[in-house]
Amino acid sequence: MALTPETVRQVAQLARLRLREDEVELFTRQLNDILDYVKKLNELDTSGVPPMAHVLEVHNVFREDQVHDSLPVDEALANAPVQQRQAFVVPKII
């Protein structure tokens, strides 16, 4: 299952990362090394073994819907790269 430069470009697109051509080449090599290494998991027969997503028995936590103080708008916006009239501003979408 060798990873091709084309797949690396597709994955970068899914992850919203722009890669330079030299980075495509480097990541192809490095990710293939890592994927070769993780192939050792195939030595194990895991049929019937339940996957473990989490250490603890986690359950949804429900509570009554109560009104609490929330972050003031100006504080929520304070770290925004661009803001205007109490809103986050992004470049034009359409």
Next chain:
Amino acid sequence: MTADWQNLTIGELHPLMRKKEISPVELTREILERIAALDGKLHCYVTVDQQGALAQAREAEKRWADGQATPLTGIPLAIKDLIATRGLRTTCASRSLENYLPPYDATVMEKLRQAGAVILGKVNMDEFAMGSSTENSAFGATLNPWRPDRIPGGSSGGSAAAVAADLCLASLGSDTGGSIRQPASHCGVVGLKPTYGRVSRFGLVAYASSLDQIGPLGKDVTDCALLLEIIAGYDPKDSTSAPVPVPDYVPALKEDIRGLKIAVPREYFLPGMQPEVEQAVRAALATYTALGADLVEVSLPHTEYAVAVYYLIATAEASSNLARYDGVKYGYRNPEATELMDMYYTTRAQGLGAEVRRRIMLGTYALSAGYYEAYYQKASQVRTLIRRDFEEVFRTCQVVATPVAPTTAFRLGEKTDDPLTMYLSDIFTISANLAGIPGISLPCGLDSLGLPIGLQLLARPFDEATLLRAAYAFEQATDFHRLKPTGLKGI
């Protein structure tokens, strides 16, 4: 002043503050001066909060005068730069968060502030905690105080080096695959990773949410126990924090360990490891025998798969967690982007470092259609097997003892071109995160270059009390935790 604070722990300073022999303000000022003198070279700190620290120290002095002091009142601490501190820059050692000012405190910070601790500043790390050497910091590497040509370990390298170099009394770090224990080992300090769920993660910037855990690094076991007592506990703001009572750890330290069953897993002594590391750990095991503990040789048969499991699960979780760095609500944005998609692509390419992008890529691939079963699901199944290995051993033993890392601190730059080799340096610490169990790293010797070696102890989930008691017994029988770094003279 001020007594000989560099040779004192929190537990030893506290009574001196009570007797007014040490003032929190003077102590804080002296440490800030030491930071100013040494940290230009060592680079433990990303941000030093001089004014804030002195204000908190004055506040602490009042609490002492009013008789309201806790065991942490007036104690100067350093905080890993991925724990949110209200109004104090929290960068995760990333360009993407270079100017980020959290509008809130992490739960652990609220608890430290309530206890009256003094927060000196934020310490260096691998970007978003992804690394084993602190070389992945966007703001430059931290040097190991024992030898400035060596890495301090990572990702909590700043936290460990700052404790070792007396640039704080203790610190907080975070541990996803060994990121507290491995730097503690490389810097000759004590580092504790609590059970998953023991400490609230609210305000801890997420890397791999099913593995991340905050914990203390200190000069000795007592200081780590003291800090854990304060930061542990259920938090309604983190639904993965566990509603399990927090015992008083410090008073329980002194119970003796005769008859304690300590498992020694044969998979943790590899032919390729540095012989001096094995010798020091074997000598530590002999100390335990002399203290009356029973050593039991055991097998944790799936140990060799832990690194592979970790780098699939952690990167999968990271690829999702780090989707938020899109340049919209906070953090870096490429100012030149004129179109939305281009803004995402270029903002993330410019804001995130190479290792972070590599892990996002690996995780995205492992979760993508057609590969999910082969990678993420397979890794999650093997994670179950690793957990079962520990459950089996903990049926009869209370503690597992191993080395922390196969070698002492490696050279700066030695592994930066080869991610896989870097990943393998976490081989002994990762399993504890996958299984969710607590672990501690203790100084247990020096190699021939004078670099510290660490002993790792692991225990049953939520049994930090036994873990700390076993660690304390070793510390009482040895002097390794009192050794001071020799690499500061040339700095």
